[in-house]
Amino acid sequence: MIRYAARRLLTAVPLLLVISFLAFLLQQLAPVDPAEAVLHAQGVPQVTSELIAQKKAELGLDRPLLRQYASWLASSVQLDFGLSYVTGKPVWSLLGPAFMHTLQLTAVSAAAIILLSVALGVYCALREDAWPDRATRGAAFLLTAMPPYWLAAWLVWLFSVKLDLLPTSGMDSAASFVLPTAVLAVGYAGVYFRVIRSSMIAGRNEDYVLYGRANGLTERAITRRVLANSLQVAVPMFGMAVPILLGSTVVVENVFAWPGLGNLSVKAILGRDYPVIQAFVLLLASSFVVFNAVSEVLSGLLNPRLRKDL
Amino acid sequence: MKHSRNALSAIFILFLIFASGCSGSGNEPAAEAAKQGQAREIIYASSKDINDMNPHLYSGSMPAQGMIYESLVEKTEDGIKPLLAESWDISEDGMSYTFHLRHGVTFHDGSPFNAEAVKVNIDAVQANAERHAWIKLSTKIKEVRATDEYTVQLLLDEPYYPTLLELSMTRPYVFLSPKDFINGQTKDGVAGYDGTGPYRLADQKPEQYAVFEANESYWGGAPQVKRITAKVLPSGETTLLALQKGEVNFIFTDDRGADGVDVEAMQSLVDSGRYQLLRSKPMNTKMIAANSSSTGPVHERAVRLALWHAVDRETIAGQILHGAESPADSLFSGNVEYADIPLAKRGYDLKHAAELLEDAGWKLENGGETRVKNGRQLALKLYYDAASSSQKTEAELIQSAAKTIGMKLELIGEQSSSVAARRASGDYDLLFNQTWGLAYDPQSTVSAFTAESSYARTTGGIEGVEELYAKIGKVTGTRDEEKRKALYKEILTTVHDEAVFIPITHGSMAVLAPNDLEGVAFKQTQFELPFELMHFK
Numbered sequence: 067m068i069r070y071a072a073r074r075l076l077t078a079v080p081l082l083l084v085i086s087f088l089a090f091l092l093q094q095l096a097p098v099d100p101a102e103a104v105l106h107a108q109g110v111p112q113v114t115s116e117l118i119a120q121k122k123a124e125l126g127l128d129r130p131l132l133r134q135y136a137s138w139l140a141s142s143v144q145l146d147f148g149l150s151y152v153t154g155k156p157v158w159s160l161l162g163p164a165f166m167h168t169l170q171l172t173a174v175s176a177a178a179i180i181l182l183s184v185a186l187g188v189y190c191a192l193r194e195d196a197w198p199d200r201a202t203r204g205a206a207f208l209l210t211a212m213p214p215y216w217l218a219a220w221l222v223w224l225f226s227v228k229l230d231l232l233p234t235s236g237m238d239s240a241a242s243f244v245l246p247t248a249v250l251a252v253g254y255a256g257v258y259f260r261v262i263r264s265s266m267i268a269g270r271n272e273d274y275v276l277y278g279r280a281n282g283l284t285e286r287a288i289t290r291r292v293l294a295n296s297l298q299v300a301v302p303m304f305g306m307a308v309p310i311l312l313g314s315t316v317v318v319e320n321v322f323a324w325p326g327l328g329n330l331s332v333k334a335i336l337g338r339d340y341p342v343i344q345a346f347v348l349l350l351a352s353s354f355v356v357f358n359a360v361s362e363v364l365s366g367l368l369n370p371r372l373r374k375d376l
Numbered sequence: 377m378k379h380s381r382n383a384l385s386a387i388f389i390l391f392l393i394f395a396s397g398c399s400g401s402g403n404e405p406a407a408e409a410a411k412q413g414q415a416r417e418i419i420y421a422s423s424k425d426i427n428d429m430n431p432h433l434y435s436g437s438m439p440a441q442g443m444i445y446e447s448l449v450e451k452t453e454d455g456i457k458p459l460l461a462e463s464w465d466i467s468e469d470g471m472s473y474t475f476h477l478r479h480g481v482t483f484h485d486g487s488p489f490n491a492e493a494v495k496v497n498i499d500a501v502q503a504n505a506e507r508h509a510w511i512k513l514s515t516k517i518k519e520v521r522a523t524d525e526y527t528v529q530l531l532l533d534e535p536y537y538p539t540l541l542e543l544s545m546t547r548p549y550v551f552l553s554p555k556d557f558i559n560g561q562t563k564d565g566v567a568g569y570d571g572t573g574p575y576r577l578a579d580q581k582p583e584q585y586a587v588f589e590a591n592e593s594y595w596g597g598a599p600q601v602k603r604i605t606a607k608v609l610p611s612g613e614t615t616l617l618a619l620q621k622g623e624v625n626f627i628f629t630d631d632r633g634a635d636g637v638d639v640e641a642m643q644s645l646v647d648s649g650r651y652q653l654l655r656s657k658p659m660n661t662k663m664i665a666a667n668s669s670s671t672g673p674v675h676e677r678a679v680r681l682a683l684w685h686a687v688d689r690e691t692i693a694g695q696i697l698h699g700a701e702s703p704a705d706s707l708f709s710g711n712v713e714y715a716d717i718p719l720a721k722r723g724y725d726l727k728h729a730a731e732l733l734e735d736a737g738w739k740l741e742n743g744g745e746t747r748v749k750n751g752r753q754l755a756l757k758l759y760y761d762a763a764s765s766s767q768k769t770e771a772e773l774i775q776s777a778a779k780t781i782g783m784k785l786e787l788i789g790e791q792s793s794s795v796a797a798r799r800a801s802g803d804y805d806l807l808f809n810q811t812w813g814l815a816y817d818p819q820s821t822v823s824a825f826t827a828e829s830s831y832a833r834t835t836g837g838i839e840g841v842e843e844l845y846a847k848i849g850k851v852t853g854t855r856d857e858e859k860r861k862a863l864y865k866e867i868l869t870t871v872h873d874e875a876v877f878i879p880i881t882h883g884s885m886a887v888l889a890p891n892d893l894e895g896v897a898f899k900q901t902q903f904e905l906p907f908e909l910m911h912f913k
Contacts, residue, residue: 106792106793106796108435112510114509120506153427153428154428215613219614227621233623234614236607323610323614325584
C-alpha cells in the first residue's frame with residue numbers, strides 16, 4: 067500500500083513541472099510588456115522608455131527565457147516566488163497569509179459540505195420520492211440556482227442588518243465564518259448530495275442487499291453497508307472539492323471582504339502582478355494534483371481492486 | 377426517522393463547534409467601535425488596502441498618507457499657505473527658496489523635525505529622480521542646504537514657478553523620520569512610517585484594516601476624532617450594507633469615482649436620516665483626448681469640433697452619472713488657477729455638428745450612413761477603460777449621437793494600462809481620459825501636453841504646435857504673475873480652439889458621513905481629506 071501511494075505521488079512530479087512551465091509562460095504571453103506593467107502597477111504617473119529599460123534590467127527580464135524559467139523554478143520550490151511587482155514585498159508574504167485564510171474558510175466549508183451532502187443524501191435516499199425527498203431536492207435546486215453574490219447579499223441583509231446576529235464582513239471572529247460558509251456550502255452540497263442519494267438508491271438494489279436482508283440483517287446495518295459502498299464514489303468527489311473551493315472563493319471573498327486567495331488573485335490579475343499570478347497558478351495547480359493523488363490513494367485504501375492497476 | 381433526526385442535529389452542533397474552533401484573534405475593531413457609543417470615531421470603507429505607506433513611492437493610499445505625512449507648504453483656496461515651513465523667501469532670480477521651519481515639531485517616533493530632516497528627505501527623493509520625473513520640480517532641484525537648525529535652502533537649476541505648488545503635493549516631497557530610512561535611503565523600502573501629521577499609523581492588518589490614532593503632540597493641536605479606521609471592503613454592495621448596519625460610518629470617493637457605492641444608494645442612506653452627503657467643488661475633468669497627430673479624419677479640426685457638439689453633457693451628467701458630476705464646457709473648471717478665462721461654449725448641437733462636417737467636405741453619399749471624403753469614411757475608434765461602467769455607457773451615448781451626423785464610432789474597451797499605452801504610442805483616434813486633478817492642474821496637465829508618454833500625440837498635430845510648446849516651456853519659468861496668466865490664457869485658448877481635449881464632465885469629491893460629524897471639509901486635492909478638522913457634536 068505504501069508503495070502504491072509513493073508511486074502515485076511520484077507520477078505527479080512531471081505533471082507539476084509542465085504546470086510550472088505553463089505558469090511561467092503566462093507572463094510572456096501577455097500583450098503588455100511586463101516591465102511597463104510593473105511601472106503602471108506601482109502607480110508611476112508617467113512611464114518613460116528609460117524607466118522601462120531600467121525596470122527590465124532590474125527584474126532580469128532581459129535574460130534568455132529558459133534561464134529566467136530555471137532560476138524562477140529553483141527559487142519557487144523553496145517558496146521564494148520573488149517580489150510582488152505592485153507592493154515590492156516577497157510574494158510568499160502576501161500569498162502565505164491569504165492562502166491560510168482561504169484554507170480556513172475552505173476547511174470549514176468542506177466539512178460543512180461533506181456533512182451536509184452525506185446527511186441529506188442518505189436522508190433523501192431512504193425516503194426516495196416521498197415528500198421530504200422532493201422538498202429537499204426542490205429547495206436545493208432553488209438555492210444552487212441562485213448566483214452566490216446575490217444569495218450572499220440577501221443573507222447579509224437578513225442576518226447582519228435586519229436581525230443583527232452576524233457581522234456583514236471581515237474575518238474577525240468565529241461568527242464571521244457562518245455566512246461565507248453557508249454560501250459556499252449551499253452551492254456545493256446542493257449538487258453533491260444528489261450523487262450520494264442516487265448511488266445509495268442504486269446500491270440498495272444490489273444483490274448483496276437482498277442477500278443481507280435474507281440473512282436477517284437489520285435495516286440499519288444494511289444502510290450502513292450501502293453508505294460505505296456509496297462513499298467510494300464520493301471520496302474522489304470530496305477530494306477534489308477542496309482544491310475547487312480554494313480556487314473558486316473569489317465571489318464569496320469579494321462580498322465578505324475575506325482577505326484570502328480569491329481577492330489576492332483578482333487584484334494581482336487586474337494589476338498585472340505576474341509573480342503573484344504565477345505563484346497563485348502554481349499553488350492552485352499543485353493542490354489539484356496533490357488532492358487528486360491523495361483521493362486516489364484513499365480510494366485505493368477503500369477498494370483493493372484499484373491498487374492492482376498501478 | 378428518529379435516528380436521522382439525531383444525526384442531523386449532531387451534524388449541526390459539530391459544524392458550530394468546528395466554526396468556533398477556527399476563530400481568529402477575536403479582534404473586532406469595527407464592530408467593537410460601532411457598539412461603543414455609536415462610533416465616536418471614523419471608520420471608513422476603502423476598496424483597497426492602504427498598502428505601502430512609504431511616502432516617497434506611489435503604491436500607498438493617498439488619503440492615508442495625507443493623515444500621516446506633511447509637506448512644507450499647503451495649497452489652499454487662497455493660494456499657498458505655511459505648513460511645516462512657517463515662512464519662506466524666494467531669491468530675485470527665482471532659483472533659491474529659503475524656508476524657515478516651524479519650531480517644536482516632532483516626528484511620531486519623537487525625533488525632531490529640523491533642517492537636517494528636510495535635507496535627507498528631499499535628497500532621498502532625488503536619489504530616485506527617474507521615478508519622480510512626472511513632477512517637474514524633481515528635474516530642477518540642484519541642491520538642498522541646511523543652513524541652520526531651522527532654515528533650509530532649496531537651490532534650483534532654473535526658475536520654476538510651480539515649486540511651492542509641487543512641494544505641497546501629497547507625495548513625494550513630504551517628510552518621514554530619518555530613523556525610518558534604510559541605509560540612508562527610502563527608495564528600496566523603509567523601516568517605519570513616522571511622519572509629522574495629525575494621525576499616526578497604530579495598527580495594520582494587510583487586506584483587512586488599518587487603524588490611525590490621533591497624534592496627541594501634533595503641532596497644530598491634537599485632533600478631536602481620536603481614532604480613524606480604514607476597513608477594506610472590496611464590494612460596493614457589502615459597503616452599503618455595512619453602512620446601514622453601522623460597521624462603517626464614512627465613505628468618500630477616490631479618483632476613480634464613488635468607490636463602488638452608487639449615487640442612489642448614497643442618497644437612500646441620507647434619506648434614512650443618519651448620514652449627510654457633501655460634495656466638493658469640481659476637482660477634475662473627464663474628457664476625450666483626440667489624436668491630432670493621426671493621419672486619419674481626427675487630424676481635422678472640423679471633425680473634432682463636430683464630435684464636441686455631439687456630446688450630450690447634460691444627459692451624461694444627469695442620467696448616466698446621476699448628478700454626481702457636472703457638465704464641462706472646457707478642459708479646466710473655472711475654479712482651477714489660471715483657468716477662469718472666457719472660452720467659446722460649444723453645446724450639444726447635432727445640426728451644427730453636421731454643418732461643420734458638410735462644410736469640411738465630408739458628404740453623405742448614395743443614402744449611406746457614414747460620411748465620405750476623398751473615398752475615405754468618417755470612421756473613428758474610441759477607446760475606453762473596460763473596468764469603468766460609466767465610460768462605456770457614455771461612449772454608447774456619444775456613438776449613437778455621432779451616428780446621426782454621419783460619423784461612425786467604433787467603441788473598444790481595454791484595460792486602463794493598455795489605454796495609457798495607446799496614448800503614448802499614438803495608436804488611437806479618440807480615448808477617454810481625465811485631467812490630473814485640482815492639486816496638479818493646470819501646471820502638471822499642461823506640461824503633460826508635450827510629454828511623449830502623455831499628450832504629445834494629442835497636441836502634436838495642431839496648427840502652430842511649436843509655438844504652443846514654446847509657451848508651455850516658458851510658462852513654468854515665468855516669475856511675473858501677470859505674464860504667467862497671459863501665457864496660460866493663450867495655451868488654454870489654443871487647445872480649446874483646436875478641440876483636442878473634448879470635455880465631458882467635471883468630477884468632484886463626495887463624502888458620506890454620520891449626521892453628527894461636523895467640520896467635514898475638502899482640500900485642494902481629490903486625494904486627501906482634512907480629518908483633523910472633523911469632530912462629533
